[in-house]
Amino acid sequence: MNSLHDADVNVGDQIAPLVLPLTRSLIVATALASRDYQDVHHDPTLAQQKGSQDIFMNILTTNGLIGRYITDWAGPESIIKNVSIRLGVPNYAGDTMTITGTVTSKQDGQIVVGVVGANSMGNHVTGTVTLMLGATGQGDTK
Amino acid sequence: MTTAPTDTTASAAFEASLQQFVGLEIGVVAVAPDEVNVPMVRHWCEAMGDTNPVYLDASAAAASVHGGLVAPPTMLQAWVMRPFGQGRDESESNPYSQLTNAVESNGFTSVVATNCEQTYDRYLRPGDHLTMRTVIDSVSGEKTTGLGTGHFITTRQDYFDAAGERVGSMLFRILKFRPAPKPAPAAPKPLRPRPSLTFDHLFWFEGLKQGKLLIQRCAECGVLRHPAAPMCRECRSLAWDTIEAGGRGRIHSFVVVHYPQIPSIEYPNQVVLVDLDEGVRVVANTVDTNAEQLVIGAAVQLEVRMCDDDLSLPFFKVVQS
Numbered sequence: 001m002n003s004l005h006d007a008d009v010n011v012g013d014q015i016a017p018l019v020l021p022l023t024r025s026l027i028v029a030t031a032l033a034s035r036d037y038q039d040v041h042h043d044p045t046l047a048q049q050k051g052s053q054d055i056f057m058n059i060l061t062t063n064g065l066i067g068r069y070i071t072d073w074a075g076p077e078s079i080i081k082n083v084s085i086r087l088g089v090p091n092y093a094g095d096t097m098t099i100t101g102t103v104t105s106k107q108d109g110q111i112v113v114g115v116v117g118a119n120s121m122g123n124h125v126t127g128t129v130t131l132m133l134g135a136t137g138q139g140d141t142k
Numbered sequence: 143m144t145t146a147p148t149d150t151t152a153s154a155a156f157e158a159s160l161q162q163f164v165g166l167e168i169g170v171v172a173v174a175p176d177e178v179n180v181p182m183v184r185h186w187c188e189a190m191g192d193t194n195p196v197y198l199d200a201s202a203a204a205a206s207v208h209g210g211l212v213a214p215p216t217m218l219q220a221w222v223m224r225p226f227g228q229g230r231d232e233s234e235s236n237p238y239s240q241l242t243n244a245v246e247s248n249g250f251t252s253v254v255a256t257n258c259e260q261t262y263d264r265y266l267r268p269g270d271h272l273t274m275r276t277v278i279d280s281v282s283g284e285k286t287t288g289l290g291t292g293h294f295i296t297t298r299q300d301y302f303d304a305a306g307e308r309v310g311s312m313l314f315r316i317l318k319f320r321p322a323p324k325p326a327p328a329a330p331k332p333l334r335p336r337p338s339l340t341f342d343h344l345f346w347f348e349g350l351k352q353g354k355l356l357i358q359r360c361a362e363c364g365v366l367r368h369p370a371a372p373m374c375r376e377c378r379s380l381a382w383d384t385i386e387a388g389g390r391g392r393i394h395s396f397v398v399v400h401y402p403q404i405p406s407i408e409y410p411n412q413v414v415l416v417d418l419d420e421g422v423r424v425v426a427n428t429v430d431t432n433a434e435q436l437v438i439g440a441a442v443q444l445e446v447r448m449c450d451d452d453l454s455l456p457f458f459k460v461v462q463s
Contacts, residue, residue, distance in 0.1 A: 026189070033182075033189035035223035059258055060219055061190070067216035068192040076196045077207045080215045084259040134207060 003075030003134040009111055015073045015101035020065065022119070024093040027055050034060035044093075057091035062125050066115055069099045070129045074111075077134025081110065085127030095119040104128070153284075156248055160281045160293065166237040168276040168297065174221040178213050178270040186217050212265035218301060218310045221266075222274045237278060241295065242318065250292045250318040257296075257315035264309055271304045279313060292319025334406045334449050343370035345384060350454040353446045356384040357422055368422040389444030391418040391458070396428075396436050416442055416458050426456045435460040 031041035036058040039046040105112040117125040195202035282294035296315040349356035360374035361381035399411040412428040441463035
């Protein structure tokens with residue numbers, strides 16, 4: 001895994017999209033890995049009784065996937081400082097979410113990436129991730 | 143002399159009362175059941191598909207900027223999640239319960255999470271033992287959103303390590319709202335106007351219900367008549383019976399009614415006056431007939447259709463003669 005450095009990144013850079021099939025297994029496995037036992041994240045019958053069309057992704061997972069998306073791109077030397085998200089339509093089992101990202105600012109050693117995770121119904125999440133990139137020539141795990 | 147409307151005063155008092163909750167700590171300090179640990183990180187990384195080596199590959203992590211294994215920063219909240227089967231603290235003494243009760247009692251009963259902002263002071267390492275304190279950070283005034291009118295409630299969760307140093311913080315915002323009224327379901331299509339039934343023409347509508355277009359016939363002289371009437375215009379007999387129309391005829395005249403529109407009628411409303419082969423005229427609507435086909439003299443075929451449970455009517459369709 002290569003790490004990006006400040007010189008590699010410019011405002012306006014687009015990050016390759018991550019296309020995630022939202023399988024029932026993914027929704028349940030991620031909910032449990034984040035210790036979120038709310039029934040709407042694993043029990044379709046109860047989810048429907050509460051007005052949802054199916055089980056849907058929990059917020060911790062949305063955060064986790066955004067974190068993964070950013071470090072998949074920036075590499076293991078990057079350090080995430082802040083993840084701020086605004087929630088939109090639910091990520092229902094059976095849908096597909098595509099995460100995209102654009103570098104929106106680069107200042108004082110900090111990069112801000114605007115991220116969007118969209119599914120068939122619209123934007124599930126929009127937000128920003130603030131991170132520091134690896135220092136040049138240091139600790140690359142190439 | 144004017145006085146402020148009571149509801150405005152009450153509303154202002156309600157708004158002010160909500161601000162009393164800002165800054166209050168919610169419940170007890172949450173203590174993570176487990177230290178930050180590699181097995182839980184492994185479960186997380188497997189489920190998320192996260193292959194960053196600094197989380198699970200000890201040697202790669204040691205060589206990295208972190209100098210050793212760390213936990214995914216977005217995992218912050220997971221370390222202090224409530225155990226399975228344990229509900230929220232909804233006791234009356236909990237300021238958050240008091241706040242949500244106050245908001246709900248004013249009609250803002252629905253809830254949706256809108257924002258989550260996590261700040262990481264440092265990455266967590268295996269062995270870190272977290273505690274978490276939650277404070278009501280802000281309560282917005284009444285806002286109108288796409289979902290409805292409501293109040294945004296923001297809580298702040300601060301996470302501390304065993305030494306009491308803050309390691310991260312999370313702002314979590316929900317909207318407590320009064321759902322916007324749903325658009326009224328489409329009203330069922332109104333029924334066609336009811337005929338005012340009398341003894342003289344009840345047979346005609348009953349015949350249609352059985353799929354038959356009946357024509358009244360004088361029982362004395364055999365002359366057919368339509369619309370139904372009690373007496374034969376030729377011989378003045380009151381005795382009558384019926385025959386069933388064969389269903390073929392020709393357009394004697396027609397009109398297309400555009401205005402005023404009646405909800406129960408399909409438009410364009412093509413009304414035909416049909417000379418039945420039997421020699422009487424019937425007024426009816428067309429079916430499966432376009433404007434070009436609507437020509438005086440065109441041959442038509444009867445179709446009796448059920449308009450609703452209580453009404454069947456004759457319709458005519460233009461056919462090849």
